[in-house]
Amino acid sequence: MSTPSASSAAAVAAAPAAPAIELVVLDMAGTTVVDDGVVEQAFARVADRVDLGPTLTRDEALQHVRxxxxxxxxxxxxxxxxxxxxLAQRANEQFEVAYGELVDELGVEPIAGAGDLVDxxxxxxxxxVLTTGFSPATRDRLLDALGWSVDAALSPVDAGRGRPAPDLVLAALLRTGASSVAAVAVVGDTTxxxxxGRASGAGLxxxxxxxxxxxxxxxxxxxDVVLDSxxxxxxxxxxxxxAVPAAAPVAAPAAVAVPVA
Structure with missing residues (x-):
């Protein structure tokens, strides 16, 4: 089984008791998929290609993205x-293009052990259920590259509102038939x-x-708890x-090459 780090071991000890978990809702970029600034790079390409208007400077815009x-x-x-x-729609379309370009250039790398955990x-x-702020096209491209089998993968358009609203979590519950929000765990790398997760009433x-x-x-x-991975x-x-296999003492796995569409 996976052995927690020292900081995570302390977090595990402090984790609250909860009903049995039936559904795990996992974020994608930064949680199960390595980001390494790719989202920011895609936004930067959009700023180079689309005049976003005078509302914010480039630095202010990138900080808002973070x-x-x-x-x-x-x-x-x-x-x-x-x-x-x-203008927002045009910029969003260019973001999808830019992110796709970066996927082609850099590939897709899962967080170490994420695929084993899903299985x-x-x-x-x-x-x-995997959730993301990406469009369905970008989401499915990532999922195809990873080759994971999940019960569902959801984007804001599938649920109503994006995060921090609870819609994605609640849509996942409805999609899978979990008995209650108390039986749902939500996992992610962002506030x-x-x-x-908190707004949805998730149990963990x-x-x-x-x-x-x-x-x-x-x-x-x-x-409720913060883990290192x-x-x-x-x-x-x-x-x-x-049971998740222990991490092998080798270098991080190579990125998965994604064929150009």
Whole structure:
């Protein structure tokens, strides 16, 4: 089984008791998929290609992107363009293009152990749903590259509102037939993920430090527990019996090449 780090071991010991978890809602970029600034790079390319208007400077716009990581991308662009809907839509389209370019250039790399965790959770009888602020096209491209089998993958357009609203979590519950929100665990690397989980009434809200926001930020947003990696989720008492293979003492796995569409 996966062995938690020292910081995560302390977090595991402090994790609250909760009903049996039937559904695990996992964020994608930064939580189960390595980001390494790719989202910011895509936004930077958009700023080079589209005049977002005079509302914010480039530095202010990029800071807003960092602060709102995990939220629906179209909502981010609506803010950046001062509510100019046609401009926001054009910028969002260019973001999808730019992100696709970066996927082609850099490939897709899962967070170490994330795929094993997904398999182990499903083998234990739990449902796994991936959620993201990306469009369905970008989301599905990532999922195809990873080759994971999940119960559902959802974008804001599938649910209503993006994070930090609870819609994605609640849509996942409805899609999988989980018995109650108390039986749902939400896992993410951003404060928006945590706020969405809290707003949904999820029984367990977990932050991970492999993405955009710090342990302190995630705890301040309301995370029940913060782990160093999503693979350590299996160490929480709510997931007793979920066996994730120990990480091999080798270099990080190579990125998965994605064919150019």
């Amino acid at each position: 602060d709102t990581m995990g939220q629906s991308k179209i909502e981010v662009f609506r803010h950046l363009t001062g509510g100019e809907e046609p 182990a959770l499903r083998a234990s009888g739990r449902s796994v 928006s993920d945590v706020l969405s 809200v977990v932050g991970v430090t492999t993405g955009a926001h710090t342990r302190e930020q995630l705890l301040a947003a309301g995370a 999503v693979r350590e989720l299996a160490g929480l008492p709510q997931f007793a019996g979920v």
